[in-house]
Amino acid sequence: MKKLSLLGLGAGLIAAVAFSAAPAQAESTLDIVKKRGHLRCQIGTPAPGFYNLKKDGSWVGSDVAVCRAVAAAIFDDPNKVEFQSVTSTVRFTALANGESDFLSRTTTWTLYRDTQLGLTFTTVNFYDGQGFMVPKDSGINSALDLKGATVCVLTGTTTELNLTDFSRTNKLDIQPVVFEDSNVRNETYLKGGCDAITNDKSGLASNKAGFPDPGAHTILPETISKEPLGPMVRKGDGQWFDIVRWTVFALVAAEEMGINQGNVASLAANPTSPEMARMLGKEGDLDKGLGLPKDWVVRVIGAVGNYGEIYGKYMGSKSPDGIGIARAGSQNDLWTKGGLMYAPPFR
Numbered sequence: 001m002k003k004l005s006l007l008g009l010g011a012g013l014i015a016a017v018a019f020s021a022a023p024a025q026a027e028s029t030l031d032i033v034k035k036r037g038h039l040r041c042q043i044g045t046p047a048p049g050f051y052n053l054k055k056d057g058s059w060v061g062s063d064v065a066v067c068r069a070v071a072a073a074i075f076d077d078p079n080k081v082e083f084q085s086v087t088s089t090v091r092f093t094a095l096a097n098g099e100s101d102f103l104s105r106t107t108t109w110t111l112y113r114d115t116q117l118g119l120t121f122t123t124v125n126f127y128d129g130q131g132f133m134v135p136k137d138s139g140i141n142s143a144l145d146l147k148g149a150t151v152c153v154l155t156g157t158t159t160e161l162n163l164t165d166f167s168r169t170n171k172l173d174i175q176p177v178v179f180e181d182s183n184v185r186n187e188t189y190l191k192g193g194c195d196a197i198t199n200d201k202s203g204l205a206s207n208k209a210g211f212p213d214p215g216a217h218t219i220l221p222e223t224i225s226k227e228p229l230g231p232m233v234r235k236g237d238g239q240w241f242d243i244v245r246w247t248v249f250a251l252v253a254a255e256e257m258g259i260n261q262g263n264v265a266s267l268a269a270n271p272t273s274p275e276m277a278r279m280l281g282k283e284g285d286l287d288k289g290l291g292l293p294k295d296w297v298v299r300v301i302g303a304v305g306n307y308g309e310i311y312g313k314y315m316g317s318k319s320p321d322g323i324g325i326a327r328a329g330s331q332n333d334l335w336t337k338g339g340l341m342y343a344p345p346f347r
């Protein structure tokens, strides 16, 4: 009898453990988002190029476009997004505790962030590297000239650690001046409160574009780190991870196949290749694992354009919202043109 009851207790315990360790039973992020009726997307504090606030209160930018693309895939409406503008310091906690559905905010993929925060990177939507900017009249032409210099830097970033690594490696004795708010960092630099500012190079181009006299500042030639930037989600919901990851892949694959905002509807009706037919939902059932409607890629490209169109609008030099970063021949060009932008097959 005793043995039996002990066994019963053991089985009960096992059942209890199994029950509490079964997040698969929990409501999926996709269901939560659909029920809520909009997406919650974390971006940064306003910075031209990536996430910038227009006078009418709307958000634009390349990272904003990723949020809108996912909203379009789910709701067929790129405006069904609540943008949460957060600082570098709070971004991971805000995502981990469920305040947002994903993070689309110039965030560098690192081992620590990918394995110790309960979060995971989906893919890379911009390949970057850290640099320095100085006033043009400073006489500084190289990062190696920054001996003993004060450098404005944002806390809670890879930027902060790279700066100290660079200083130690090159025995430069750089004095970091640390900020939590990017506006205060920029204002301090502009008022001469530090000799240089350091950020991802695209971030520097963004900062420069927002300065009253952009021509008065120079980005130094050195790139001191690798900064692969991409969207993050919480670990544990594979379908949601796939939705965000494959939405970014769809932007890249569409560019590769010549699908753009203007022609996507007609190509969806008359695809010019079998892969295009599958990707645009005319053939096969590639949508099934994602839990999205068949025409999700058509919705995405129709709403935000392909990767190249987004880049041109927000990162390039030919648009009023762009920050002037040349793409041709860079890591952010398509792999077919020598870059690193590569989407796995849609099959």
Ligand SMILES: N[C@@H](CCC(=O)NC(CS)C(=O)NCC(=O)O)C(=O)O
Binding pocket: 044, 045, 046, 047, 050, 086, 087, 088, 105, 106, 107, 108, 109, 154, 156, 157, 158, 159, 181, 182, 199, 200, 202, 203, 204, 206, 207, 227, 229
């Ligand atoms: N890639 C770095 C972050 C760098 C970063 O976010 N820099 C920018 C882009 S302009 C910035 O200053 N954003 C404004 C903000 O942090 O609020 C990281 O992941 O730690």
